[in-house]
Amino acid sequence: MTKKARPAMANGCVRRTRQTHHLCEPHALCERCVKTTHVAPPLHSARAMKGARIDPKDLPPLEPATLARIVGYLAPYWRRAGGVGACIVAAAALNLAPPWFVKRIVDVAIPRGDLALLWLCCAGMIADRHLHEMPFAFFAKQKPGEAVSHVLNDVQGIGGVVSGTLVDILQNTIVLLSTMAFVIALDWRLAILAVGFLPLFIAPARRAGRRKKVLKQRVQAGMSELTGMLTETLSVSGALLVKLCGGAEAEVRRFRITAEELKRLSLEQSLLGRWFQMVLRLFESVGPAIAFALGGSLVIRGRLPIGTVIAFVALLKRLYNPASDLAGVHVDLMTSYAYFDRVFAVLDRSASVRDDPAATTLACVAGRIEFRNVSFAYDESAGALSGIDLTIQPGMAVGIVGPSGAGKTTLASLVMRLYDPTIGTVAVDGVDLRRVSQASLRANLAVVTQDTFLFHTTVLENLRYGMASASPAEVEDAARRTEIHDTIAALPDGYDTVVGERGCRFSGGERQRLALARAIVKDPRILILDEATSSLDSASERRVQESLAPLLAGRTSLIITHRLSTIRDADLIIVLDQGRIVERGTHDQLLAQQGRYAWLWRSQARREARRETYAFPGARRARGGRAVTASDPLELDPPAAGVGEP
Numbered sequence: 001m002t003k004k005a006r007p008a009m010a011n012g013c014v015r016r017t018r019q020t021h022h023l024c025e026p027h028a029l030c031e032r033c034v035k036t037t038h039v040a041p042p043l044h045s046a047r048a049m050k051g052a053r054i055d056p057k058d059l060p061p062l063e064p065a066t067l068a069r070i071v072g073y074l075a076p077y078w079r080r081a082g083g084v085g086a087c088i089v090a091a092a093a094l095n096l097a098p099p100w101f102v103k104r105i106v107d108v109a110i111p112r113g114d115l116a117l118l119w120l121c122c123a124g125m126i127a128d129r130h131l132h133e134m135p136f137a138f139f140a141k142q143k144p145g146e147a148v149s150h151v152l153n154d155v156q157g158i159g160g161v162v163s164g165t166l167v168d169i170l171q172n173t174i175v176l177l178s179t180m181a182f183v184i185a186l187d188w189r190l191a192i193l194a195v196g197f198l199p200l201f202i203a204p205a206r207r208a209g210r211r212k213k214v215l216k217q218r219v220q221a222g223m224s225e226l227t228g229m230l231t232e233t234l235s236v237s238g239a240l241l242v243k244l245c246g247g248a249e250a251e252v253r254r255f256r257i258t259a260e261e262l263k264r265l266s267l268e269q270s271l272l273g274r275w276f277q278m279v280l281r282l283f284e285s286v287g288p289a290i291a292f293a294l295g296g297s298l299v300i301r302g303r304l305p306i307g308t309v310i311a312f313v314a315l316l317k318r319l320y321n322p323a324s325d326l327a328g329v330h331v332d333l334m335t336s337y338a339y340f341d342r343v344f345a346v347l348d349r350s351a352s353v354r355d356d357p358a359a360t361t362l363a364c365v366a367g368r369i370e371f372r373n374v375s376f377a378y379d380e381s382a383g384a385l386s387g388i389d390l391t392i393q394p395g396m397a398v399g400i401v402g403p404s405g406a407g408k409t410t411l412a413s414l415v416m417r418l419y420d421p422t423i424g425t426v427a428v429d430g431v432d433l434r435r436v437s438q439a440s441l442r443a444n445l446a447v448v449t450q451d452t453f454l455f456h457t458t459v460l461e462n463l464r465y466g467m468a469s470a471s472p473a474e475v476e477d478a479a480r481r482t483e484i485h486d487t488i489a490a491l492p493d494g495y496d497t498v499v500g501e502r503g504c505r506f507s508g509g510e511r512q513r514l515a516l517a518r519a520i521v522k523d524p525r526i527l528i529l530d531e532a533t534s535s536l537d538s539a540s541e542r543r544v545q546e547s548l549a550p551l552l553a554g555r556t557s558l559i560i561t562h563r564l565s566t567i568r569d570a571d572l573i574i575v576l577d578q579g580r581i582v583e584r585g586t587h588d589q590l591l592a593q594q595g596r597y598a599w600l601w602r603s604q605a606r607r608e609a610r611r612e613t614y615a616f617p618g619a620r621r622a623r624g625g626r627a628v629t630a631s632d633p634l635e636l637d638p639p640a641a642g643v644g645e646p
Contacts, residue, residue, distance in 0.1 A: 173322070215269040219269060229258065288313050291309070356435055366525070368556070369391075369526070369556060369558075373387060374387075374421045376410060389581075392572070393556075395553070398571065401560075401567070401600065407578075409560060414426045420434055445526035448512070452512050459488050462503075463517055481548065481551065484517055512533060526555065529558070532559075571586070572585070573597065
């Protein structure tokens, strides 16, 4: 290449400055990069994203202007914020009440034998627990100032269930059973009281769990819709379309409707969880209160030591805490079913194409392709291909033409084994593709489509994709063959320039040349070009074809195109219509047949003539001063003489 390739460290980054290059250590903040780009440098791997530690000294200070801006956004909600703050203070004060109630029971009610004070204190404990759980539910009923967004990935949710919920079940079950045994050994009468309250934790858990599962399913579906909406409208192509079509207001309205529904569902889900927890805490308070009442009366009557009552109340906390946690786990499990349902819906879809357990590896591929009585249909729709019998010898260039929807791309997809034929066999070198590993098949073919895709990485990495071992010289040679090298060399960082989302730095024609270069770098035995030069102008297309001619020599190539001039020299041309081969032969043979191919050729020749006449209105010939037309064979090089109108 004209630009010297810069060295790179594993998982590190390379930054280019005006004076020199430097290397950043893996997973570390680069002070130089920060100063150069004025942004925090990216983390360069998934591992870094998850576990990179940032030195607090490297974090930028909180600017007063930023703080003032944040306060400005919060200012309209100062009343609500003040109410929440007051409730937090009240809740902290009320947390001090239970120890005071216990003190009054032990020091006053029991020694005096005052049952009235005993019951009053127990009722106060229940009321305290109820009030302690009320503030969030109370404010949640009010109109929220902001939407609460639950952005949880399905698989991450399942991971949380496996790593957290299942462990909680085991731990709480052990604690519950051991504490229950201790309570029974302590006093059978109090044990009956303790066990009698356990069913109270089950009923609300089942009801809340069912409802929360439904809500979680709807929230996850809404998040998927919202994510898809943002991906579409905020991508480079989507944002441009929205801007040019004046659809910004409509998209904002559509987003607002979906977000409002998600807000409502999330609020309902949060309220359900808080009310459920409040009920559980209420039951947790009722147990000790009744224990003090019953145990205290037994102590007053001299039938039970006071230490037993105190120990029993302490054990109740160890008993009801795991019971409450297990009830909450039940709700979490019911909620997690929404994650499992969505993941299982994907896992349960049977793969239409999979490797046979005894699949062989394609080695030393010659490139012979056979279609043996092949028919194919997408799902239950009408057949896309029907009765295809075709043999392509190694090294042949085969053109595939036909109207839109005729089955051209479907035919190529069967060679790529993106699908298996419904009927018949597709074979390479005599081996049924269903008996061949997909990896070995695709290692021997390259595909260039009309819809070119480039990754958001450097030009070099894009061109090496599929052949990471390619040398810089091989990459540059491929770029020169497709006439894209000069464009790359003119970029700020040459082959190390990041192409942007889907290659937004380049025009449509430049992206297609990059895709062609990527195919050349792979050096395949079978090459499939599906409208690979559709975005090039006629002159560029001719030059690219001339440079590709040596590449196609000795390789089996399938060329799908609407421009018949690109396949004029093909060894074989097949014409598809409604999924069937209606004509086959060389260019000259098909013109002589005066069939559909001949009609398509003449139609395109006339269109090209009109374009050239429009582009060069002064280009006249001595033939009476008329413009060049399709009937002038020397200038337009149309089909053989004698071919007239269809």
